[in-house]
Amino acid sequence: MLMAWMTGDExxxxxxxxxxxVLWVLYDRILRVSPATVDDPDRxxxxxSKGHGPISYYAVLAAKGFIPLEWLDRFATFDSPLGHHPxxxxxxxxxxxSGSLGHGLPLGIGVALGLRAQGRAARVVVLVGDAELxxxxxxxxxxxxxxxxxxxxxVVVIDNRSSTHGWPGGIANRFSVEGWAAHEVDGHDHExxxxxxRDTRSDRPTAIVAVTExxx
Amino acid sequence: MITMRETFVRVASELLVSDPRVAVVLADISTDxxxxxxxxxxxxxxxxxxxxxxxxxxxxxLALAGMRPIAHTYAPFLVERPFEQVKLDLVHQGVGAxxxxxxxxxxxxxxxxxxxxxxxxxxxxxxxxxTIHVPGHPGEVDTLLRAAVASDExxxxxxxxxxxxxxxxxxxxxxxxxxxxxxxxxxxxPMLSRVLDAAKDLDVSxxxxxxxxxxxxxxxRAIAATPEVILVEPTLAGTSVRSLTxxxxxxxxxxxxxxxxxxxxxRYGQPWEHARAHGLDASGIRASIDAxxxx
Numbered sequence: 001m002l003m004a005w006m007t008g009d010e011x012x013x014x015x016x017x018x019x020x021x022v023l024w025v026l027y028d029r030i031l032r033v034s035p036a037t038v039d040d041p042d043r044x045x046x047x048x049s050k051g052h053g054p055i056s057y058y059a060v061l062a063a064k065g066f067i068p069l070e071w072l073d074r075f076a077t078f079d080s081p082l083g084h085h086p087x088x089x090x091x092x093x094x095x096x097x098s099g100s101l102g103h104g105l106p107l108g109i110g111v112a113l114g115l116r117a118q119g120r121a122a123r124v125v126v127l128v129g130d131a132e133l134x135x136x137x138x139x140x141x142x143x144x145x146x147x148x149x150x151x152x153x154x155v156v157v158i159d160n161r162s163s164t165h166g167w168p169g170g171i172a173n174r175f176s177v178e179g180w181a182a183h184e185v186d187g188h189d190h191e192x193x194x195x196x197x198r199d200t201r202s203d204r205p206t207a208i209v210a211v212t213e214x215x216x
Numbered sequence: 217m218i219t220m221r222e223t224f225v226r227v228a229s230e231l232l233v234s235d236p237r238v239a240v241v242l243a244d245i246s247t248d249x250x251x252x253x254x255x256x257x258x259x260x261x262x263x264x265x266x267x268x269x270x271x272x273x274x275x276x277x278l279a280l281a282g283m284r285p286i287a288h289t290y291a292p293f294l295v296e297r298p299f300e301q302v303k304l305d306l307v308h309q310g311v312g313a314x315x316x317x318x319x320x321x322x323x324x325x326x327x328x329x330x331x332x333x334x335x336x337x338x339x340x341x342x343x344x345x346x347t348i349h350v351p352g353h354p355g356e357v358d359t360l361l362r363a364a365v366a367s368d369e370x371x372x373x374x375x376x377x378x379x380x381x382x383x384x385x386x387x388x389x390x391x392x393x394x395x396x397x398x399x400x401x402x403x404x405x406p407m408l409s410r411v412l413d414a415a416k417d418l419d420v421s422x423x424x425x426x427x428x429x430x431x432x433x434x435x436x437r438a439i440a441a442t443p444e445v446i447l448v449e450p451t452l453a454g455t456s457v458r459s460l461t462x463x464x465x466x467x468x469x470x471x472x473x474x475x476x477x478x479x480x481x482x483r484y485g486q487p488w489e490h491a492r493a494h495g496l497d498a499s500g501i502r503a504s505i506d507a508x509x510x511x
Contacts, residue, residue, distance in 0.1 A: 041282060089310050095280070097308050100300065106270050107305055110277015110285075117239060117259040117283060137301075140267040147265075 018160040018187065018212035019127065020056040025193040026125060026156075027060050035065045038093045044122050045111055047096045049104020050129040050158065051085040058082050058091075066093035102135025104128060105155060109145050112153045125154045125197075130171060130209075131162035146179035151202040155180075158187060160213040175207035187212035220375040221318050223357040225249040228286055228316075231365050232257050237284040238365060243271040245289040245318070272298040275313040276305030284314070284365055290324070291317035291333035291374065295340060307343050312370040316361070320376040320406075321450055321476050322490040325483075334452045334476035340372055341429065341455065347371045347388070348429035350405035350450065355383030356426050376450065378406040378487060384424050390435040394422040399444035399509065402436065404428055404456065407448045410491075413498035414505065420446075428456050433463025443468050446505055449475040450496070472508040474501060 026046060027033075033043040048057055055075065062069045067081075074080035081090035085099030096107055108126040115122050132138065145153055157171050167174045172182040183196040187210030200206045225246065231238045232253050239260040240250060247254070247263050254261035260283075264270045268289060275285035287294065294317045295302065306313055317336065324331035340346050347369060349360045357375065364371035384391045393408065398419040403411040408424050415422065421439050425432070428449075436445070445464065449455050453475030460471055476494050483493065491497050495504055 097304070100304055103273060103301070103304055106273030106301070107277040107280065107309075109270070110274035110279075111281045112277070113259070113262060113274060114239070114278040114281025114283040117278075118236075118281070137269050137273070140264075140270040141273075144264050144267060144270060148262075 017056070018158050019050070019053070020059070021188045021190060021212075022127065022156055022158065022193060022210050023056055023060045025190050025197065027064050029194050030197045031125065032123070033093070035093065038066070041118070042120050042122050045095050045108070045124045047098075047104045047108045047111070047124065047126045048086060048094075049096075049098055049108075049126050050101070050132055051098030054082075054084070054086050057086065061091070061093055067091060101129075101132045102137035105141040105145075106137050108153060108155075109141055109148070109150065112150045113148065115152065116150075121152070123152050123154065125156065127156050127158065129162060130157055130159040130166075131164070133157065133167070133171065133174070134163055134165070142175065142178050142180070145205045149203055150205045151200065153205040154197070154200060154208065155205065156208045156210055159209050159211045171209045172207065175209075180205050180207045182207045182209070184209040184211060186210075217379065218354050219377060220351060220354045220357050220379070221246070221377075222249075223354045224288075224316055224361060224373075224375060227358050227361045229253045231286075231362070232260055235284070235365065236260075237282065239278050239283045239285050241271055241275050241278070241285050241287045243268050243289045243293065245293075268293040269298040269301050272301035272313075273305045275315075276301070276309055276311060279306070279311035279313055279368075280309060284368070286314045286316055286365065288316045288318075290319040290331060291336045292319070292331060295336040295372070296333055299339060302340070303343060306370055307345075312368050314361070314364045314371045314373065316373045316375065318375045318377075320374060320378070322487050323377040325485050325487045325490045328484060329480055329482070337372070337374065337428065337451045338455045341458075343370075345370060346429055347427065349373045349427050351375070351426045352380040352403075352405040352408050352424070353383035354379060356386055359386035360426065374405070376406045378450070378491075380406055380409040384408070384426065386426075388427040388430070389432040390439075391424040391426075392421070392435070392439060393424050394420065395439070396420045396422075397441055399442055399446060400436070400440045401446045401448060401505075402456075402460070404447075404449040404451070407450050407496070410496065410498045410501055411448050414502040418505070428459070431456060431459035431463065433459065436460070436463050440464065440469075443470050444472075444509065445469055446472045446508065447474065448496075448501060449473075452476050452478065470508075472504065474504055
């Protein structure tokens, strides 16, 4: 709420609130990336696929020194690098420009394939929303990521119960059926989040369903 | 004759050997031709299956990781189906790739409308900074592909089963094939031989374009001796008219655009039959030129 008040992005308040804990755990405890290594080819990559409601993302980037805190004041104004959907060419440390749903995971697969071809051990983490999984491009990506044995790829699904129709058996089951390692976790519990982010497999991608709004 | 597609496979396979940044991304098309390369470079010959939006997104991700991707399938599935991925996962991300299509406008005449893409170049032309090659002979493909891969820019290479009789000099500018005192004809890609046949007894200049973006307006301006300019393209009629009018904006001009019509033909058969139906065989081109010059 504070960030929404600061930025005026009340429309996407729910989206931002649901991601803040996951983002903090990733940048504070998991990802091997810092303002000094944003161009290091061996850095871990974080791809915010669910580009809407990015104010929590910007807040974490500011707290970790990727961008000046003052940038938040001019959110979404003409001269601001920070808009309602992030632009990687305007913001240091942002790996992809996003907004249109269903692009982050397919892009993340390409990044992971490229890093593997180069022999790099960097990790690729993609954040998607539960409703975003409705996009058909994610169906393509989920099936192919397992076929490609992309162990360096982790998808964290923010489950804030936004999907109109949901998934039979739950989101984690949807990934398990496709051969992924899948976990469900409280999306606000930092210790639990850290534990599942560290519990990955080398031979298959990992899906982490971070439940942030009630239970299905 | 070795086809454009065979030349593409040979050159791309050689580039996989010589350049570790190169990755070939496929969607179940041409996988047999790349099978040997895939065995040797399993991490850089990537077949995503019949998932064309993923094909482009993976190319974008590879480019973000510092690779130089070559994405390849039939034109309607490379440009039209994943157009949002081309727009957002390449252009909006600020990365490039080499997109190489087969099928052209109606190579797959017998397969029907779903496998035909006369609109591909016009669609890509709505996006900034693309280099677009429409070679007219297999002998032109080698140089164009190597140059495309050597850059980091977005490049589209449109391969066609139809070929001109002879390859033209490689390069990105217009080639002056004939110099005359009358109207100027711009023949794009595999339209050149038919244009030369159609205009063999006319006092015209004939320019040839294997690269249509960026368009070589300087050569057109230097050669165009009269206001009449005739554009003959293997793609949707008028695909390059904006480039022509821009090049000729400071002088009076009359422009005739010949190409594939917008109306669906709803016929099968052979590519030459479709060319005839669209008025793109030599006699059809000549008839259109005569009518234009008499008007």
